[in-house]
Amino acid sequence: MKIFIISAISADGFIAKDPIAPSTSWTSAEDKKHFSEITKRAGVIVMGAKTFATIGRALPGRKTIVYSNTPINVTGIETTSLAPAELIKQLEQEGFKEVAICGGTTIYTMFMKAGVVDSLYLTIEPVIFGSGIPLFKETLDIKMELLNFEKRGQSIFAEYKIV
Ligand SMILES: NC(=O)c1ccc[n+]([C@@H]2O[C@H](COP(=O)([O-])OP(=O)(O)OC[C@H]3O[C@@H](n4cnc5c(N)ncnc54)[C@H](OP(=O)(O)O)[C@@H]3O)[C@@H](O)[C@H]2O)c1
Numbered sequence: 001m002k003i004f005i006i007s008a009i010s011a012d013g014f015i016a017k018d019p020i021a022p023s024t025s026w027t028s029a030e031d032k033k034h035f036s037e038i039t040k041r042a043g044v045i046v047m048g049a050k051t052f053a054t055i056g057r058a059l060p061g062r063k064t065i066v067y068s069n070t071p072i073n074v075t076g077i078e079t080t081s082l083a084p085a086e087l088i089k090q091l092e093q094e095g096f097k098e099v100a101i102c103g104g105t106t107i108y109t110m111f112m113k114a115g116v117v118d119s120l121y122l123t124i125e126p127v128i129f130g131s132g133i134p135l136f137k138e139t140l141d142i143k144m145e146l147l148n149f150e151k152r153g154q155s156i157f158a159e160y161k162i163v
Contacts, residue, residue, distance in 0.1 A: 002098045003088060003116050005108055006038055007135060008123040014132035015105060022054040023103065030152040031123040038121055042098035044091055048107040052077070063096075067107055084114035105137045112140055117162060120144070124156040 007015055008027040016023060024032060039045050040061050047055075049068035058064040058076030065087070066072055071079045080087055091099055101111045111117050122135075144160040151157075 001088060001092050001096070002118050003101065003111070004038075004042075004098065004119045004121060005101045005111065005117055006035060006121040007103055007108065008035075008125055009135055010127045010129045010132070011124060012128045012130065013135055014129040015103060015108075015135050016133040017129050017131075019050055019104070019133060020054065023051065026127060027123070027125055028153055028155045030155050030157075031125065034121075034123060034152075034157060039100045039102070042096070042100040044096050044098075045100045045102050046087070046107065046111075047102040048104050051102065051104045051107070062100075067110075084111050084116050088116055105133050105135065109136045109138050109140075112136060112142065113138065119147070119162060120158075120160045122158045122160065124158065126154045 008023065008031050009015055044063040044065065045059060046065045049066055049072065052066045052072065057074065063078065064076060065078045065080050067081065068079050069081055088099060101107060101117065143163050145163050146158060147161050148159040149156060
């Protein structure tokens with residue numbers, strides 16, 4: 001089972017300017033294509049309720065799981081409040097081989113702190129926010145290996161493995 005974080009970040013490490021900004025409003029066409037390809041390959045995406053609120057629907061071709069303490073009544077959405085390891089166990093039993101953790105900072109941080117993340121796909125976009133929502137919001141001490149990087153358009157696509 002491969003658990004990965006997928007995120008677009010500004011060149012100064014932010015995932016958004018503010019909590020209600022859709023994550024796609026400032027990202028490149030190349031990143032949208034990359035996100036679609038990688039998450040469809042996994043078949044299951046996990047996000048927090050605030051990120052979901054900026055999307056508002058299930059994404060086609062992917063099981064969409066939303067973390068919330070209140071059930072979300074939208075077609076195709078499964079709401080959860082399971083601990084990361086429990087959710088992963090459930091998805092493994094359902095036959096998934098990869099899980100895409102799609103944000104926001106609360107969900108990225110919760111999965112990273114749970115020690116279940118294997119790798120990160122980061123798209124570095126050529127923008128600077130100066131302030132905003134960071135990729136992670138708690139202290140972490142994680143070492144990674146750079147597996148791949150590629151320039152597409154004006155974006156850098158990097159894949160890291162946690163060591
Ligand atoms: N650049 C990118 O790639 C990217 C990707 C994703 C998101 N984002 C950005 O990230 C921002 C949102 O991040 P965020 O941290 O504010 O919100 P978030 O992680 O999307 O969602 C937080 C919500 O998840 C629910 N939640 C969290 N932990 C839970 C648990 N253990 N059990 C049950 N529910 C739980 C709670 O919802 P309830 O209050 O409903 O209980 C909480 O309010 C947005 O600006 C978005 O655009 C950027």
